[in-house]
Amino acid sequence: PTVTIADDNSTVTAKLPSGEEVTVLLHGATVLSWKAAGGQELLWLSEGAVLDGSKPVRGGIPLVFPVFGPPPKNHATSSLPQHGFARSSRWEYLGKSSTEAQSTTSDNSIKLDFGLYSTALSAEARKAWPYDFGLVYSVTLSKEGLQTMVTVQNEGKEAFEFQVLLHTYFRVKDISKTTVTGLAGLPFIDKVANATQGNPAPTVTFSGEVDRVYTNIPQSTTSILDADGKPYIDVVRDNLSDTVVWNPWTEKAKGMGDFQPKDGFKHMVCVEAGAVEGWTKLEAGETWEGGMLAKSHL
Ligand code: BG6
Numbered sequence: 001p002t003v004t005i006a007d008d009n010s011t012v013t014a015k016l017p018s019g020e021e022v023t024v025l026l027h028g029a030t031v032l033s034w035k036a037a038g039g040q041e042l043l044w045l046s047e048g049a050v051l052d053g054s055k056p057v058r059g060g061i062p063l064v065f066p067v068f069g070p071p072p073k074n075h076a077t078s079s080l081p082q083h084g085f086a087r088s089s090r091w092e093y094l095g096k097s098s099t100e101a102q103s104t105t106s107d108n109s110i111k112l113d114f115g116l117y118s119t120a121l122s123a124e125a126r127k128a129w130p131y132d133f134g135l136v137y138s139v140t141l142s143k144e145g146l147q148t149m150v151t152v153q154n155e156g157k158e159a160f161e162f163q164v165l166l167h168t169y170f171r172v173k174d175i176s177k178t179t180v181t182g183l184a185g186l187p188f189i190d191k192v193a194n195a196t197q198g199n200p201a202p203t204v205t206f207s208g209e210v211d212r213v214y215t216n217i218p219q220s221t222t223s224i225l226d227a228d229g230k231p232y233i234d235v236v237r238d239n240l241s242d243t244v245v246w247n248p249w250t251e252k253a254k255g256m257g258d259f260q261p262k263d264g265f266k267h268m269v270c271v272e273a274g275a276v277e278g279w280t281k282l283e284a285g286e287t288w289e290g291g292m293l294a295k296s297h298l
Pocket residue numbers: 056069082083167191211212244246272
């Protein structure tokens with residue numbers, strides 16, 4: 001595998017001999033691009049995404065931590081911005097480790113590690129969430145897919161609570177013909193209707209704004225099917241029991257300055273693996289790990 005660091009030290013790109021490729025922006029440790037062996041892009045990135053670190057990236061895989069959505073009142077995260085600080089902080093590239101193929105049949109993978117520590121946070125974020133922590137984000141590219149794992153370490157003397165979510169924007173050919181499976185029969189929080197709903201439908205389909213939070217999902221895989229009903233991408237959760245499904249559709253897309261082109265919602269779906277129901281409590285000195293493996297059927 002080859003690893004290239006951009007001249008301006010803003011991105012790290014890894015490529016496998018078989019053609020798969022991933023690019024990570026140090027701002028937010030945001031995965032910007034994930035390509036299948038044949039070069040097909042699997043993630044959606046807005047043409048208006050701001051990549052200079054002045055705001056979170058619209059597209060790719062922004063990492064949500066330590067709070068999902070607008071922070072609740074009367075919680076330690078109350079003063080943080082929506083979705084926390086991880087996606088708006090500059091991460092450190094910690095290095096790579098790889099397994100080389102011994103033969104054409106054996107696997108070949110590369111892992112890129114990124115770190116964010118409380119000591120490196122902006123003064124503002126540190127003041128809003130004054131805990132001592134270390135985050136390591138490991139992005140592993142293999143023929144099987146793209147694995148993104150988050151390790152949270154409490155390096156302080158008191159417990160803290162967090163939520164975490166991999167806010168993945170997958171690229172799809174046609175949202176009106178895309179379906180999401182693996183959530184059948186589960187109740188969900190409908191952020192559009194502002195209510196909790198049952199879900200009698202066997203699949204999630206898209207014909208308007210969708211913003212749903214599924215929690216405590218028993219099975220570990222949620223799949224995106226393409227227009228022909230064929231499996232396209234599987235999202236396999238690891239130690240994460242929740243999934244957010246989001247598409248902003250026409251009006252919400254119009255309202256986001258960095259969402260370009262405006263009809264780009266036709267070519268994306270967010271299937272976001274996370275732990276966003278209540279809080280994960282981490283005692284002093286403890287470590288937590290969770291993440292996902294996105295497998296492409298291309
Ligand atoms: C989703 C939320 O995860 O993120 C939506 O469920 C939200 O409610 C969306 O609109 C995008 O958030 P942001 O902060 O990136 O505009």
